[in-house]
Amino acid sequence: MDPGQNLHLLFFPLMSPGHFIPMVDMARLFASRPNVHCSLVTTPANTISIPGVDVITIPFPDPTITGLAPGQENLANVPTSDFNTFVTALFHFRDPIAALLRELRPDALISDSLFPWSAATADELHIPRIIFHGAGAFPLFVTSKVLSHFPIQTPSFTIPGLPHDIQLHKDGLPELFANFQMLQLLGEAEAASYGVVINTFRDMEPSYVDYYKNNHRAWCVGPLSLCSREGRREEAHEVLSWLDLQPEGSVIYVCFGSLCHFPPAQLREIAVGLEKSGERFVWVVRREAGEDEVKEEEWMPEGFEERVKGRGVVVRGWVPQVSVLRRAAVGWFVTHCGWNSVQEGAVAGVGLVTWPLFHEQFINQELVVEVMGMGVRMWEGFRRIKGEEAAVKAEEIAGVVKRVVGGGGGEEVERVKKRAKEYGEMAKKAVEVGGSTYEDVGSLVEELVARRRERSVAGA
Structure with missing residues (x-):
C-alpha cells in the first residue's frame, strides 16, 4: 500500500436511527479531515447520499433466512416482538462484510457494537476494528460496573467506586442484561477490537471520559450532531x-x-x-x-x-x-x-x-x-x-x-436552565480547533496513519 495515499475508513452502522444517524455524521466528520477517505456500507432500504463519503450497498439477508418481512431493514420499521429476530439477522452480514473488507482493504473498520463478529472478521485480515457503542462514557462505565456486581439481588442499589452517588433500579437496567450470551459476545469482541469511539465530549462527563481513556483505547468524537451538521442546509419543516x-x-x-x-x-x-x-x-x-x-x-x-x-x-x-x-x-x-x-x-x-x-x-x-x-x-x-x-x-x-x-420552579429550575446553557457553550468549544474532540479525532487519524506506515515498511 502506498503510504502517501489517503487513509481509508470504512463505517458499518446498525440499521436503526439512533445508531445510523450518528455514524453517518461521524463519517462526514472524518471525511472533513485532510487526506482521509471515508466509505459507509448499508443496505438498499437504508441508502443515503452523504457529501464527501462513498456509500456502498449490500443486500439485507433474505426474509426466508431471517424470518423478517420483506423491507424490514431498519429497527424503526420492525415491531417490538421482532427485535430479537432482527438482531439475530445481523449475523448474516458476516460473509458480505468479509468479502468487502478483502476487496477494499480499508485502514480501519468502524462498526456498531451489535456486530460483535466484525472484530474477528477484521482481525483475520489484519484490519483494526473500532467499536461504536451509540452510548456515552457514563452509561458505558456504569454498565461495566453493574456487570461486575451481577446478579443484582435488590430492587434498587448503588454501585461503589463511582465518582458520583448514583441510585439505580434493577428493573431499569438495559434489556441486554437478560441475554448473557450476547453480553459475553460483546465483551469478547470489545477485548479483540482496536479501540472505541464515543459520541461525547470530555466536558460533558469528564470523570467518566477519563476513566474510559485510562482503561481503554478510546477517542471522543462528539457531539456528532454539532460536528457534522454545522453548516448543513437546514431541513424545511x-x-x-x-x-x-x-x-x-x-x-x-x-x-x-x-x-x-x-x-x-x-x-x-x-x-x-x-x-x-x-x-x-x-x-x-x-x-x-x-x-x-x-x-x-x-x-x-x-x-x-x-x-x-x-x-x-x-x-x-x-x-x-x-x-x-x-x-x-x-x-x-x-x-x-x-x-x-x-x-x-x-x-x-x-x-x-x-x-x-x-x-x-x-x-x-x-x-x-x-x-x-x-x-x-x-x-x-x-x-x-x-x-x-x-x-x-x-x-x-x-x-x-x-x-x-x-x-x-423557582431557583432549582433556574439553575438547571443556566447549567444547560453552559453545556451548550462547552459543546461548541469541544469541536473547535484545539478543542478536546477536535484533538481526539486528529489523534485517531494520526495513529491509524502511523500504523499503516509501519505495516507498509514491514511489507505487510
Missing part, C-alpha cells in the same frame, strides 16, 4: 416556521425517539396533560410499525387540536430535531433520554425533562439530573410503562410542564 413566531424559551418540545411504543392510555394522558398545562408545546407522535400501530381515535381526545390551536402543535412522524432544539423559542425538552437526544439537548443548551423508557435510558437519566445538573425528572422514584396502563398521569405532566416553562 412547517414546525420550524411556527417556532420562529413564538417567544424565546416559551415552548416545551416533547419527543420520545424513533423506537418508543406508548399504549393508547399513555398517549391520552400526555395529550390531556399538555392541554391542562396551558403552555406552548410541540409534541412529536411516532408512527408505529406493523402490529405496534396505535390508531389515533384510540387515544386522541376529541377536539384536542382545535382547543390547543395557536399554542400547541402535534407532529405525526418525523421532525428535524436538531433544528427544532436550536430554535430560540424552545426552552425545554421532554425526552426519553436516548443518548442522541441527550447530546442534542446539551448542544442546544436546553433544559431536559427526563422520561426514560428502556435500554440504558434510566442510567442516562442519572447523568442528566444528578451529574450534569441540566435536567428535572418527570416523576420521583422509579416508574416504568408496563402493559396497556398509563405510567404517568395528566396531572403530573401538566404540573411539571407548568413548573419548568411557566416559571413555577
Whole structure:
C-alpha cells in the first residue's frame, strides 16, 4: 500500500436511527479531515447520499433466512416482538462484510457494537476494528460496573467506586442484561477490537471520559450532531416556521425517539396533560410499525387540536430535531433520554425533562439530573410503562410542564436552565480547533496513519 495515499475508513452502522444517524455524521466528520477517505456500507432500504463519503450497498439477508418481512431493514420499521429476530439477522452480514473488507482493504473498520463478529472478521485480515457503542462514557462505565456486581439481588442499589452517588433500579437496567450470551459476545469482541469511539465530549462527563481513556483505547468524537451538521442546509419543516413566531424559551418540545411504543392510555394522558398545562408545546407522535400501530381515535381526545390551536402543535412522524432544539423559542425538552437526544439537548443548551423508557435510558437519566445538573425528572422514584396502563398521569405532566416553562420552579429550575446553557457553550468549544474532540479525532487519524506506515515498511 502506498503510504502517501489517503487513509481509508470504512463505517458499518446498525440499521436503526439512533445508531445510523450518528455514524453517518461521524463519517462526514472524518471525511472533513485532510487526506482521509471515508466509505459507509448499508443496505438498499437504508441508502443515503452523504457529501464527501462513498456509500456502498449490500443486500439485507433474505426474509426466508431471517424470518423478517420483506423491507424490514431498519429497527424503526420492525415491531417490538421482532427485535430479537432482527438482531439475530445481523449475523448474516458476516460473509458480505468479509468479502468487502478483502476487496477494499480499508485502514480501519468502524462498526456498531451489535456486530460483535466484525472484530474477528477484521482481525483475520489484519484490519483494526473500532467499536461504536451509540452510548456515552457514563452509561458505558456504569454498565461495566453493574456487570461486575451481577446478579443484582435488590430492587434498587448503588454501585461503589463511582465518582458520583448514583441510585439505580434493577428493573431499569438495559434489556441486554437478560441475554448473557450476547453480553459475553460483546465483551469478547470489545477485548479483540482496536479501540472505541464515543459520541461525547470530555466536558460533558469528564470523570467518566477519563476513566474510559485510562482503561481503554478510546477517542471522543462528539457531539456528532454539532460536528457534522454545522453548516448543513437546514431541513424545511412547517414546525420550524411556527417556532420562529413564538417567544424565546416559551415552548416545551416533547419527543420520545424513533423506537418508543406508548399504549393508547399513555398517549391520552400526555395529550390531556399538555392541554391542562396551558403552555406552548410541540409534541412529536411516532408512527408505529406493523402490529405496534396505535390508531389515533384510540387515544386522541376529541377536539384536542382545535382547543390547543395557536399554542400547541402535534407532529405525526418525523421532525428535524436538531433544528427544532436550536430554535430560540424552545426552552425545554421532554425526552426519553436516548443518548442522541441527550447530546442534542446539551448542544442546544436546553433544559431536559427526563422520561426514560428502556435500554440504558434510566442510567442516562442519572447523568442528566444528578451529574450534569441540566435536567428535572418527570416523576420521583422509579416508574416504568408496563402493559396497556398509563405510567404517568395528566396531572403530573401538566404540573411539571407548568413548573419548568411557566416559571413555577423557582431557583432549582433556574439553575438547571443556566447549567444547560453552559453545556451548550462547552459543546461548541469541544469541536473547535484545539478543542478536546477536535484533538481526539486528529489523534485517531494520526495513529491509524502511523500504523499503516509501519505495516507498509514491514511489507505487510
